Amino acid sequence: MTPGSVVLLHAPGAAAASWGDMPEMLRSYGMDVIAPDVPDGAGARYVARVSLIISAAGPSVPLVLAAHGAAGPLLPAIALAQRAAHRPVGGYVFVDADLPRPPGAAHDHDSLPGPPDWPEAPCGYLRTHADQAAFPDRDGTVREARLRGWAVVEHEPPAAAAQAFSELISTL
Numbered sequence: 001m002t003p004g005s006v007v008l009l010h011a012p013g014a015a016a017a018s019w020g021d022m023p024e025m026l027r028s029y030g031m032d033v034i035a036p037d038v039p040d041g042a043g044a045r046y047v048a049r050v051s052l053i054i055s056a057a058g059p060s061v062p063l064v065l066a067a068h069g070a071a072g073p074l075l076p077a078i079a080l081a082q083r084a085a086h087r088p089v090g091g092y093v094f095v096d097a098d099l100p101r102p103p104g105a106a107h108d109h110d111s112l113p114g115p116p117d118w119p120e121a122p123c124g125y126l127r128t129h130a131d132q133a134a135f136p137d138r139d140g141t142v143r144e145a146r147l148r149g150w151a152v153v154e155h156e157p158p159a160a161a162a163q164a165f166s167e168l169i170s171t172l
Contacts, residue, residue, distance in 0.1 A: 065089055
């Protein structure tokens with residue numbers, strides 16, 4: 001797919017700087033990138049603040065929403081807010097991220113239940129192996145993404161993670 005704007009969503013409690021050089025690398029590939037900075041907030045507060053920042057940025061559609069870490073479970077709620085604002089989502093990318101739980105599944109205090117029709121767009125998972133020590137069970141998350149039928153890319157250095165990210169988006 002060809003995205004209008006790529007929105008890079010850092011984990012709640014982190015900052016946009018946690019993406020490192022990813023935003024600039026993606027821009028060098030010709031992508032319109034929005035990297036909201038919401039260092040304080042989780043759950044519904046995070047979703048609301050991100051949605052306001054996206055709106056203020058005036059993104060091109062369709063959006064590709066990309067989440068890192070604990071932002072993953074919030075993607076359905078963020079997508080719902082974007083759809084309500086008439087900004088269609090064309091795809092989702094999870095970068096070393098936790099996955100949303102289906103409607104009706106147990107949710108922790110930082111996640112929100114998603115709409116029943118989520119995902120309404122293709123999803124992909126990018127594993128960079130950068131989180132191996134912090135999240136040794138990420139293999140289970142990657143396996144779950146594959147079971148859901150999502151495209152999965154495992155980034156191997158020395159290639160740029162942004163290159164793997166860009167290639168994954170093109171497969172959605």
